[in-house]
Every structure is written in C-alpha cells, then in structure tokens.
Amino acid sequence: MADPVKFFQEVRTETAKVVWPSRRETLITTAMVFVFAIIASVFFLLVDQVLRIAVTFILGVGQ
Template sequence: MATTNPLQFLQQVRAEVSKVTWPTRREVALTSVMVFIMALLTAIFFFFVDWMIRTGLNMVLSFFGS
C-alpha cells in the first residue's frame, strides 16, 4: 500500500476539487424549491392514503364490533 505525505495529499485533494462542477446559486435555489414541493406533495399523498385506510378500518371494525 503506497502512502503519501500530507502535502501531496492536500495537493491531490485540491486538484480533484478543482475538477468539480459547482452548481450556480440559481440552480441550488431551484432544486431546493423542487425538493420542498415534492416533500409537500408526498406528505399530502400519504395523508390521504392514511385517511382512507383509517376510514376503511373504522368501517370494518364498526361493522363487526358491538
């Protein structure tokens, strides 16, 4: 296993970071808004699924209950 000294390691890290394509401020804002919208839609979807299951279960239990 080859070992590198800390100076070489930092130089390699700097070289790799310079290759990264960083998103613009507008891209970050747009994708953040999309994530919040998708999270809201998912929450609404699961709220209605939960409501339907709860309603159906209550109907079954009231039918067979006393």
C-alpha cells in the same frame, strides 16, 4: 504512508475539478424538493385517512 504534502496537493487538484451549482440551480432544486415534500405529505395524508375510514368501517369501531 503517503507524503502529506503530496496528499494535500492531490486534494487541491481534485477539488478544482468540482463543478458547483449556480445560485439559480440551487434555488430551483430546493424549490423542487419542497414541492415534492408537500405532494408526498398530502398523498400520505389521504392514504392514511382512507385506511382509517376503511378500518373503522370494517371493525365497526366508534359507533
């Protein structure tokens, strides 16, 4: 088993190499996620409605 002290030194060294995003980058990325989630939800709502209308028309249900 490796030496725990050496392991934690290596962890610290690797952690120091991590480049964290700036606040601005984080906000922009978060906004993009929300926008694309809204676009996807509207798209699937429209597809669902079209399929519902098509199935209702084909099966003649609800008349």
